[in-house]
Amino acid sequence: MRRMILAGLAALAASPALFADTPAALPAGTLDLETVMANPDWIGAAVEAPYWSVDGRSLYYSLKQDGSKLRDRYRVDLASGRSEKLGPDALAQAEGPAVFDRQHRQAAFLLHGDVFLVEPGTGRRVQVTRTPETETSPRFSSDGRALQYRQGKQWFVYDIAAGVAAPAAVLNVGDDPRGKQPDALGRDQLRLFKALRAAKAEKDAARANEETLAAADPGRAPRAIWLGDVGEVIDTELSPDGRWMLVVAQSKDAKAGKTPELMHYVTESGYAETQATRTYVGHRDPVPQSLLLVDLRARKSYPLDAGALPGIKDDPLKDLRAGAVAALNQAGRGDEAKALKAPEQRAVRIISDADDGGGGGVAWSDDGGNLAIQLRAIDNKDRWIATVDFDRHALVNQHRLTDRAWINWNFNDFGWLKDGHTLWYLSEETGWSQLYAKAPGGKARALTSGRFELSHPVLSEDGQWFYLRSNQVAPYSYDVYRLPAQGGQLTRVTQYQGMDDFVLSPDGRQLAVLHSAPYVLPQLAVQDAAGGAPRELTQGMKPGFAQRAWIAPKIVGVASTHGAGTIWAKYYGPTDEAAAGSRPAVIFVHGAGYLQNVTLSWSNYFREQMFHNLLVQRGYVVLDMDYRASEGYGRDWRTAIYRQMGHPELEDLLDGKAWLVKEHGVDPHRVGIYGGSYGGFMTLMALLCAPGEFAAGAALRPVSDWSSYNHEYTSNILNDPQLDPEAYAASSPIEYADHLQDALLIEHGLIDDNVLASDSIRLYQRFIELHKKNFWMSLYPMERHGFVNPDSWHDEYRRIAELFDTYVKPAPAQEAAMGR
Incomplete structure (x- = not known):
């Protein structure tokens, strides 16, 4: 491991400005829950949103203020290495990303x-x-x-x-009212009445004169272009040469669906207040979108039909659909069965940054001569990249990515090389995100290959190089790599292993790099774009945190007994490994499902990491696993959970438990489990689908019934509940509630608008009706999905620690004496 406990911190160049408001360092020594769950300002400041000045001589970045959500902006001069916080006057003269x-x-x-x-x-x-x-x-x-x-x-x-x-351009939906022709009655009126004919001729002449003057005078505002009945305009994209406008539209009449509400009990007004949240999966499918190409010069618009895309008329859910229709008809629910009829052509949407986490849905070449559009089937099984034939006003497919499970929301970046006619894109078609290039109509070339992930591609301004983030060395190790734009050797540029982000300088010669380590918040460095020694520019860790002897997580590989290969994990244990055998264990399950927590970077779960230090101090060992569906391990690892959420992941967690028993002598009867969000869901699945395997579990803000979660996430993995009820039944913990036999603590924020508190409350009611024992629920009136109040964090983890100390920590002899 490149960084042991805070190794190399002293070598970083401290910036006095970062410590201007630093409180006195907390005393070193025994770790306690008050410290672990305190406001994280005591840890330090993460560098955020770095960007280059226009002249490339300095860098801007942001730091969170102590005790506030506000951010201050800093500028570091690269010649001197000196950082300064920008006051109001300096901010008025600052620059933005150029x-x-x-x-x-x-x-x-x-x-x-x-x-x-x-x-x-x-x-x-x-x-x-x-x-x-x-x-x-x-x-x-x-x-x-x-x-x-x-x-x-x-x-x-x-x-x-x-x-x-x-x-x-001025784009109007509908038909130009001035171009409306009279109907039969109107024609009769014009035939009969001279005054009406004269008035119409005057209006027509005025309109013709206006068009003549506008065509001859570029100083006038553009005349309106009428698009016809295209519905609601969602987005527009202008070509760099100003000739074309792409319009994305959708129906105005889409049904909203019923929206559940949550209740705020603790309010400024003193009255309980309601808040609308989001619809359940299957109760409001995404609205299909259409494309329109507008010729701004000719003032004409042309629909771009997606019907020629390969596979657009196929039904990848044909077998599931047939089964669902048959079941509904047999149950006498024919109207519902009719609603499941397959469309003649699958509906699509344009991929946007909000949909996929990167890439966007429209890419113009620099000269405006070429346009590529990325479309995604609403059923989540296909992604197409199509170019536009401007002469025929038609979409031309260039790449189809199809998946029996679902297309990833990451790794969808694409664009044009500087030559203006070569398309590049990321694709998971080999099972791993790799980079490809293709001339429209030509054959695609793989610019990279291998069993590792590539992301965040940046093409240099001179068009010679791609810079990318990759874990080529090891799944948990990320750095910047570069590749010749025409293909060649993928070369590692940085050596951090915990590289979080990077920004290329305006001249393409330097990289600003955000990097971190397990106990080091993201910090800023600069180095040559071709590689070499970096120069550290910030050090935002406060002494009270930096001087503690934190346990460096040991990255280990757990062998899967189910053919999945290696399950990577972080192990936290005592310095004396021989002492681990006498200890109880806790398995932590990260959230989000598709997230990677086993890395050499700063973790989103930094509080949990400190809590794991506390658990080791109190006599436990801890294992934190990147179970199947986690990010960073390729397509098959991600899609292993298709239509069976919770089951492959549980196999991996049980392999982790077996590894603790075999490698560290942990007592198999003294293992606890906990996690939040998806980790809470997995805690429920562990206790309900493998009763007796875990002595106790704490499920934080868990999903208990996937049919009540949102559409965008859930339908990817389980399809629509109307179409695939079996997948929902197999994947929802509430269906296994009768299996509960181990101690369970449920904790949930009452104003959680992501996983609604009703998920936990409904499951709790099931346990009541099933006469279960040893289950508890703690609700937090002022917390959403991500807790923000230190008091809530402290109470939440105090209860978790007490649960483990009561049901996991005692040795068998103690359990017998206590009557358990």
Whole structure:
């Protein structure tokens, strides 16, 4: 392991500004729950959102204020290495993350929601907008003469020479009322009445004159383009050359579905207040979307039909559909059976950043001559990348990724090389996220291959290199790699093993790198883009945390007995390994399902990691496993849970328990389990589907019935409940409630709008009706899914510790004496 307990911290260059408000260090020594669950400001400050200055001579970044959710912005001068916190006056003169024209003669950025233009050579700066709205997405036109940006769905073009901004287009839904032709009655009226004919001729002449003047005068605002009855416009994307606009639309009449409400009992008003949340899975499927290509020059629009995409008319759920329809018909529920009829053409949506975590759904080449669109089937089984034939106004498929389970929401990045006609994209088609290139109509080339993941691809400004995040060395070790854009050797650039993010400098010569370690928050360094020794720029750890002797988690491989290979895990135990055999054990289960917690980086579960130190101090050993469905281990690891959530993961957790018994002599009767969210769900599955294997479990904010969770996550894995009720029955802990025999603590925030508290309350009622014993529930009136109040954190983990001390820690002789 590259970093043992805080090794190398002293070598980091401390920035005095980071410690200006640091309270006195907490005393070293015995760890306690008050310290572990205190406000995390005592730990230090994570560097957030770094970006380069326009001239590439400094870096900006943000730090959270102690005792507040507010962030301060800092600037570090690379020549001196000195950081300064920017006050209000300095912030007004700061820069935002910049974009450049193709010759790097001009740059633009956003600051406080407005657009600014700057010349890198002279520093001359022009404020382009000053509006109450928030502008986004600044970029230069392909010829560099204009700056494009957007307000919501409306694109604007700023003419740099003229200093004038105007809408790129005015798009109206519906038909142009001025172009409406008279019906039979209207024609009769015009035939009969001279005055009406004269009035109509005057209106027609005025309209023709207006169009003539507008065509001859570029200084006028653009005339409206009428799109017809396309429904509701969801998004628009302007081409860099200003010629085309892509419109994404959907029906205005989609049914909202019933929305459950939660109750706020502790409020400022003193009255209980309700809050609407989100619909249940299967009660509001995503609304199908359509595409429209608008020629802004010819003022015409053309639908882009997805019907030619390969597989779009197939039904990957055919067998499940047939079974569900037959069952409903047999039960006399014919109307419900009819609702499950397969469509003639599968509905699609455009992949967006919000949908997949990266990549976006539309990519223009720099010159605007090529457009690629990423579409996803609403049934989650297919992803297509299609280009647009501008002459035929048609979609042309370039890549289809299909999966019997579901398409990943990650690893969907794509774009164009700097040549403007070569498409690049990430794909899991081999089972691992790898990088590919393809000329439209040509054959795809794999630029990388191997049993590791690639993500966050960044193409250098000169088009020569891809920079990527990868775990090529080991599943738990992440660094920056680079690859020639035309293919070649994938070369490791950083050596951190705990690399979290990176930003390439404007000239492509340097990397700003965010890196961390198990007990080191993300910090900022800079190094040559080709590799070499980094220069550390921040050190945001406070002495009270940094000086403690934390236990370095040992990364271990647990052999699967179910053919899954190696299950990677973090092991926390005493320095004297010989002492582990006499100890009880706890297995921690991370949340989110598709998340990787076994890494050499700072963990999202830093409180739990400190709690694991406390458990070791109190006589336990702890195992934290990346069970099947976790991120970082390829497609098959992710999709192993399709239609059977909770079962492959439980096999892995039981293998982890067996490993503790075999490798560390742990008593198999003295093992506890706990986790939150998906980890809470897995705790329930462990106790209810493997009764007697765990002495006790604590399920925090758990899903107990997947039919009451959200659509976007659940339908990927279990399909719709109307179509696949068997998958929901097999995967929901509430269906196994009669198996409870071990001690169970359930903890849930009452205003959790992710996993609703009703999940825990419904399961609790099942236990009551089944006359079960040794189960408890603790509810937290002011907490959502992620707890924020230290008092709640403390109470939550006090109860967990007491549960384990009562039901897991005692030796068999003690249990017998206590009557258990």
